[in-house]
Amino acid sequence: MSKYYPDISHHHTVADWKEVEKNCPFLITKATQGTSFVDSAMEGIVRQCEKRGISYWLYAYLNKGDELAQARFLVKTCKDKVGEYFMGYILDVEAGNSASGVQKAMDYLKTLNEKMMIYTMYAQYDKYKNIIAARPSRCAWWEARYGLNNGKYSSSYPCHAGADLHQYTSDGTCPGFGEKIDLNRITGQGKDETWFAVPQNKKPDKPEGEDNVKYFSTIKKQTVSNITEFLHNRGFGAGEKNMSRIAAENCQSKEVRSALFELAKQGKLIKPSGLNKREETEEKS
Known part of the structure; x- marks a missing residue:
């Protein structure tokens, strides 16, 4: 059976949670943006994941400026809503954020107990490569590179070496979803599916x-x-x-x-x- 690794937000509707449970070892969903926006679908997705035993990650889309405050808002918003199957927090870095601002946000997440991820765009690698290289072992690097963006992964458009998770399309299909969504692949360059689907303090x-x-x-x-x-x-x-x-x-x-x-x-x-x-x-x- 094929496995799917989607990332979603309020723009995506889950049509059949049983299909998601059967086909997706973990979900990534948007939680916050800036220091005031909370994704309207987040709490419902968290409840369904906890009910069905689906591991899930929560991310903050970082607007440009005061990235530390945005990371704090992410955690403050989510910490009382997550449960047993929560994996960790993700910083979505794609708005031209300063490297120093992203580093401060990363340093804050390092003080927590959960796993974490940093998401960057292929074209912005040089800007954040030092942060990526210095990330702790419990932090995965998630990179976006689409290539043809036709819903399929093409080896002609790989992510950078060392990326743990590769977002390869925004035009993908996945059982349980009625519309096109982002899909990812685990690169196998350092972290396997278990790392992404088993919480920090839980043994497989x-x-x-x-x-x-x-x-x-x-x-x-x-x-x-x-x-x-x-x-x-x-x-x-x-x-x-x-x-x-x-x-x-x-x-x-x-x-x-x-x-x-x-x-x-x-x-x-x-x-x-x-x-x-x-x-x-x-x-x-």
Whole structure:
């Protein structure tokens, strides 16, 4: 089966999320621009990705000038909206931004715990090459070069050597989308699909039969106060069916909900397969 790596914004409509889930290991979507614009589609896309287990990246289109303030606005806007499948932040550098301004924005993102990316245009490589070369190992370089821009990648129009992700068309097609969209390819020059689809502090799942125990993500900060809120925050129901499955994998305490919440806070709550999604099968709490 072919895999697709699209980047989208409010200009693109997801026609079938099941197709996206099946064909796209991760999504890249616009979050902000400047210090006031928030993409209208961002929150809905984040909710769907969290619900369906699709890894996602959020980017800021950097207007020219005060790039640091724009990076801060990106994080301030998104930090309370992201969840388990959030990968990291991206700086979209294509508005003739100064190298010094971009460096300040990069230095700010370096202080965070997530992975990150910098997006540049092929023709502007010389302007930002020093920043690209000095990027940390947890930062990918994403470069745009279209060539014929006919929806297909052509080796006659490669990206620069060292680019990790190559945006090769704005005229692509992808299952689940009704219109033409940007498509990318992983170059294999340093970072593989796992790097782009597995969050910084999460280990890839082992193959079946190799101690493949899955855990719920830990609570990064105290935003929930009980197991029901914890599960709802991750898109799952907390009714009798789900709680029975989770308890069977974790504990048989008389105070089962309190015990499960303690495990959740420690990152030790085993995640059984076949749990009901709250949005699809509403259960009584």
